[in-house]
Amino acid sequence: MADPRTDGRGDADHRQHSGGRRPYNPYHELQIPYRTLYDLPTSPEFLFQEESVAQRRSWGENLTYYTGIGYLTGAVAGASLGLRCALRSTEPGDTLKIRVNRVLNSCGQDGRRIGNRVGVIGLLYAGLESGLVAARDTDDWVNSVVAGLGTGAVFKAANGPRSAAVAGAIGGLMVGAAVAGKQVLRRYVPI
The missing domain is CATH 1.10.287 (Helix Hairpins)
Structure with a gap:
C-alpha cells in the first residue's frame, strides 16, 4: 500500500495521527504531465544558431571522421585476412600455444598494415574534399x-x-x- 504522505490521499487520516499538522510533501505542487517528459523532439538541437545553418562537418571533424573510419575498417579487414592466413599455415605438430601465437601475430601485423593504409587514404580524401569545399565555396x-x-x-x-x-x-x-x-x-x- 502506498504511503499516504507521498500521494496526497489520506491527509485527514494523517492529520489526526500527527496532531493536526500537515506534513511537507515535496511532490504536491509538481503536476507534470508525462507526455512532456517522454515526447522528445526529433530534430537536432543546437547550442548556437550558427550550428543550425551549417549542413556539414567542419574540416577537422571531417579529417577525424574519415581517418578513424578508414583505420578501423582497414584494421578489421586486415585482422580477418591475417586470421585466414594464420589458420591456413598451421602445421599438424603445432601446439595450441604456437597456433594462438601465430594467429595473434598475423592478425596484429596484417591489421596494423592495412589499417594504416586505409587510414592514410581517408586522411588524404578528407583533406582534399575539405580543401575543395573551401576553394569552390560549394558543397x-x-x-x-x-x-x-x-x-x-x-x-x-x-x-x-x-x-x-x-x-x-x-x-x-x-x-x-x-x-x-x-x-x-x-x-x-x-x-
Missing part, C-alpha cells in the same frame, strides 16, 4: 569525386604516373558510385 558531388580522383593519384604517386592515373580513376569511380548510391538510397529508402 556538391563534384568535390567528392575530384577528391576521390586526387586521393588515388596522390596515394600511388610514388609508383609512377601510370599507377597514379589508374589509382586516381579507380578512386574517382568508387567515390562517384558511393555518391550515386547515397542519392538513390536517400530518394527511395525512407529513413
